[in-house]
Amino acid sequence: MSNNNALAARVRGTVHVIGAGLLGASVGLGLRERGVDVTLEDQSPTTVALAADYGAGRLRTAQDPEPALVVVATPPDVTADVIERALTTYPNAVVTDVASVKLAPYLELLRRGLDLKNYVGSHPMAGRERGGAIMARADLFVARPWVICRDHETPAEALALVEDVALDLGATPLEMTPEEHDRSVGLVSHLPQVVSSLLAARLIPASEQAVGLAGAGLRDTTRIASSDPELWVQILGANRAPVVELLDAFGKDLASFADALRDPEQTGAKRRIADLLSSGNRGVARIPGKHGSSERFTSIMVLIDDTPGQLGRLLTELGELGINMEDLRLEHSPGAQIGFAEIAVLPEVAERAVTDLVERGWRTL
Amino acid sequence: MSNNNALAARVRGTVHVIGAGLLGASVGLGLRERGVDVTLEDQSPTTVALAADYGAGRLRTAQDPEPALVVVATPPDVTADVIERALTTYPNAVVTDVASVKLAPYLELLRRGLDLKNYVGSHPMAGRERGGAIMARADLFVARPWVICRDHETPAEALALVEDVALDLGATPLEMTPEEHDRSVGLVSHLPQVVSSLLAARLIPASEQAVGLAGAGLRDTTRIASSDPELWVQILGANRAPVVELLDAFGKDLASFADALRDPEQTGAKRRIADLLSSGNRGVARIPGKHGSSERFTSIMVLIDDTPGQLGRLLTELGELGINMEDLRLEHSPGAQIGFAEIAVLPEVAERAVTDLVERGWRTL
8 A cells, every 4th residue: 555655646646548458448457556546548439438437547638737647558550649749738747658669659759859858668568469448457567577768868757757657567667778679579579470470371271181280389389370460560560670680580590491401411401400400499498487587397297188177176286285387288189088288397396296196196297 | 998809809919119219108008008919129228128117018029929010119210221120020010100201211111122011101190209218108199190191002901900009099090191291290390390499599699688578479489499409300301392392482471571571662562461460360270279170269368376276276166167178378477476377268158257257256357
C-alpha cells in the first residue's frame, strides 16, 4: 500500500492512455490498481467504453486538467502522429509510447521539428501484441523487460517518471538508445519471426505424408509463424534497416552452409558445416532462462497417458516431493493416446526426482 | 498376451540388433517385452553389456542359429557397411535399419552390387536420436510414425515382417520410397534444424542486453539448435541433395523478403511481405496436432507463481473439472517469480474452462 501511494504521489496527477487495446488497457488496469487516476482515449468509442468497463480508467472530459503523463499505445503506423498530438495538446506532460520499434517514430518527430524534451520512448516486452482491451490484465508487464529510450537531452524527472511506472507495473526497466533497442529486437524478435514465417510457408506445397512426419522440432521452430501478418507488416516496415541487415547476414550464413553441403569435397567444407552447427549450440546457450542467467537445467522425460488429470497428478506429486520444475514441455505424436512430459529441474535434484518418481510408479526416461 | 505370442510366432526366430544405442536398445527392450528372443551386438563391449543388463537382449553366441530379422541401428555413416555385412553374414535373414536417411545407404548398397531382396530400409521418427542404451525405453516408438521403404522387388513377407515389428512396438508404419522419405524429412526435420542452428549462431556476437530481451519466440525457434553437431553433420551429409535444394529455395524466399523490405516503394513490395507472412500462417496450420489432424485448439493463459506444486494443483483441478488439456506450455521471463501456463483445450470447452478456473480463484487471460 505504501508503494501504491508512493506512485500516486510521484505521478501527481492523471495518467492519460491513448489507445485502449491490450497494452493501453493493461497499463490502465495496473495503474488503477495502484491508486493512480487514469483517463482513456481511443479512436473507437466501443473500444474505449469496453476498456473503461473493465476498470482500465475513465473517459477524459473537458474539465480534466492536463495529465502528468501520457502513454501512447496505438498501432505502430500512427504512433508518431499520436505522440506529436499529445506533445502539442499537453505541453507540460511527459509523453511515452509503448510501440515495438523506437528509432523510426523518434526520427520522424525530430524531422517535424518538435521539442522532444518531454518525450521518452519505451517498449514493454509484454508477450503478445494482439488482442484488445478484453485481453487486458493488470499484471501483463510483471517480470517483463521494459526498454526505456533516452537521449542526452531527456530530463532526469521525465525518465524517472516512466521508469517508476514500469517498475510499479512489475516490469524490469532497461535503458537503451533507440538504435540499440531496434537492433536488439531485430535480432531477438523480428529476425526469428521472418525466419519462422518463411520456414512455415515452405510447408504449403508439401505432401500430406511429409507434414505427417513433423515432430517437436518443426512445431517449435514454426510456432510464431501463426502471428498476425498485418501487425508484422507494420513492425518490420518500421524497423527496416536493422531487419534487412540481419536478413542479409542470415542469408549469407545460409548460402555458405548450402555451398559447403553442395560440395563437401572443397577444402574446409565439412569443417564449415560442423562449425556453423556448433555455433548454434553456443548461440542458444546465451538465451537467458527462467532465472535470468544462462544456466541449463536437466530434463526428465515422464511418460503420461492422455486422460484428464494425469499430468496434474504428476505435477502435484512433484510438488509433494518438493521438486520445483523450471520448465515443462509436452511431447506427443499424431494419433497418440500417450505422450511425454519433459520436465526441467536443477541438475542437483534430477537424480532424486527420477528415483522418487519411479518409486511412485511413474515411467521416466 | 495373444498379441505378444502372435509376434513371437511371426518372427519365428531371433531378432538380432546391431548397434546397442538408444534406438537399438529400445527396439530390443520392446521386442523382449513381447516375448521375442533378441540378441545384441555393438562395436563397444561396454555398450552391449550395458544394453544386455537393461534387458534389451542377450549377447549373440557362435551356437545361435541365423536370426530371422536383423535391425541395424548404428550411426548413419556406417549404416551401409553394417547392412552389407548383415546381408552377407545372414543370407536368409530380413535386414532393416533405422537410419534417418534412406536413399544414400540404399544407392551405396546397389552400387556394391548386393542382392537387396532381403533388405527393407526403415526410419522410426522417434524423438531424440542421441543418448545411449541408458536412455532406452520399450515404449520409445509408441505413437510415432515409422517410415518403411520398399522398392518393387521387396518381397511381401519381408515388408510384412518389418511392419509387424513397427506395429508391435506401438508405432504407425507408413510406406514411402527412399526418395519420398528423404525429401520429407529434409523438409520437416533437416531444414528446420539448419535454420534454427543458423538463427542461434547469430546470437553469439550479440550484446548481453540484446539477448536479455529474448522472449518465447526466440526460445521456441532456437530450441533444436542445441542438437548434437556431430550427428547432424552425418545426417545432413547423407541427405545432401534434398537439403541443398530446400536451403536454396528457402534462401530465395529470404532474399525476396529482404529485397521487398529494403525497397518498399517498388511495385508489389508491401504485398509480397504480407503474402509471405500469411503464407507462414497457412503453412503452420498444416502441421498435424496431437490428434493427427490440423484442427487448432483454443489457448487459455493462467497465471501461476513459482512455488512447487502450484502448476500441479492447476492441472489436478483441470482434471477434477473434466477438462482435457491438449497441450501445455510454460512462459516465464528472466528473473520472474511468476509465469503463465498456456493451456490448449478444444474450442468447445474453452469458455467453461475459463469460468470454472476463475471460480476456483485462478487468474486467466
